[in-house]
Amino acid sequence: MNVLGLNSNAPLIKHEGLFYTKMIEHLGTSLNPRAYFEIGTDAGVSLKAMKCASVAVDPQFRLAENVIGSKPSLHMFQMPSDDFFRDHAPIDYLKRPIELAFLDGMHRFEYLLRDFANTESYCRRNSVILLHDCLPTTIAMMSRIHAPDTWTGDVWKILPVLRKYRSDLHITYLDCPPTGLVAITNLDPNSSTISDSYFSIVREFMEADGKALKEFYSRITLTKSADLQSHDELTKLFWL
Numbered sequence: 001m002n003v004l005g006l007n008s009n010a011p012l013i014k015h016e017g018l019f020y021t022k023m024i025e026h027l028g029t030s031l032n033p034r035a036y037f038e039i040g041t042d043a044g045v046s047l048k049a050m051k052c053a054s055v056a057v058d059p060q061f062r063l064a065e066n067v068i069g070s071k072p073s074l075h076m077f078q079m080p081s082d083d084f085f086r087d088h089a090p091i092d093y094l095k096r097p098i099e100l101a102f103l104d105g106m107h108r109f110e111y112l113l114r115d116f117a118n119t120e121s122y123c124r125r126n127s128v129i130l131l132h133d134c135l136p137t138t139i140a141m142m143s144r145i146h147a148p149d150t151w152t153g154d155v156w157k158i159l160p161v162l163r164k165y166r167s168d169l170h171i172t173y174l175d176c177p178p179t180g181l182v183a184i185t186n187l188d189p190n191s192s193t194i195s196d197s198y199f200s201i202v203r204e205f206m207e208a209d210g211k212a213l214k215e216f217y218s219r220i221t222l223t224k225s226a227d228l229q230s231h232d233e234l235t236k237l238f239w240l
C-alpha cells in the first residue's frame with residue numbers, strides 16, 4: 001500500500017493485444033512510411049523493422065540486430081535527444097517530413113514532452129507518432145526513479161497533458177503488452193502550445209500520482225490492437 005491507500009502492485013489495466021514491437025512492425029509494413037524517426041533505440045528491435053530512410057537517436061546504442069536491412073539510408077546519432085534537436089533537424093537527413101516516429105527515450109515525462117513537441121515540428125498532419133510505456137499496468141511501475149524490473153517512469157503524464165492542451169490531436173490508446181502503445185495523429189507541426197507553456201505544464205503535472213493515473217484510465221478507452229491487423233480497420237485511423 002502507498003500513502004494514498006492504493007496497492008501499488010495491483011493491476012490497473014490489462015494489455016492483451018499484439019506485443020508492442022509486433023504492432024510497430026505491422027504499422028511499418030501497412031502504412032509504408034517513407035521517413036522514420038526513433039528516439040531510444042537500444043538493441044534496435046523496432047528500428048530493424050523499418051524499410052525506409054530512418055534517423056535514430058540514443059545516447060548509448062546497444063545494437064544486437066542488423067538494423068540497416070534494406071533501408072536506403074540510416075543516420076544514427078549517439079547522443080541525448082535534447083542535444084540532437086539542438087544541433088540537427090531530422091528533415092536534413094530524411095529529405096522529407098517524418099511520417100512515422102517512435103519515442104522511447106528517457107522515461108521521465110518532461111523529456112517525453114520535449115521529444116514529442118520537437119518531433120511533431122518535423123511531421124506533417126497525418127504523420128503518426130508512437131509513444132511507448134505510457135499505459136503502465138501498475139502504480140509501482142510509474143516511479144520517476146529507475147527500477148530494475150518493468151519500469152515505465154512517469155511518461156504517462158504526457159497523456160492528460162495532451163488531452164487538456166492539445167484536444168486537436170487524435171490519440172489512440174493501444175492495448176499492446178507490456179505497457180501499451182499510444183498512436184497520435186492529426187498533428188500540427190506549427191503548434192507552439194506545448195513549447196509556449198512548457199514550464200507551467202511541467203509544474204502542473206509533475207506531482208500527478210497513482211490516483212490521477214486511475215482517474216485518467218477511467219476516462220479513456222483502450223483500442224484492441226488485434227482489430228487493427230485488418231488493413232481496412234487500420235486505415236480508418238491512420239494513413240500516410
Ligand SMILES: C[S@@+](CC[C@H](N)C(=O)[O-])C[C@H]1O[C@@H](n2cnc3c(N)ncnc32)[C@H](O)[C@@H]1O
Nearest residue numbers: 040041042045057058059060080081104105106
Ligand atoms: C527502454 S530503452 C528503449 C527500448 C527500445 N525502444 C525497444 O523497444 O526495445 C530506452 C532507451 O532510451 C535511451 N535514452 C535514455 N536517455 C535518453 C535521452 N535523453 N535521449 C534519447 N534516448 C535516451 C536509453 O539509452 C535506452 O536505450
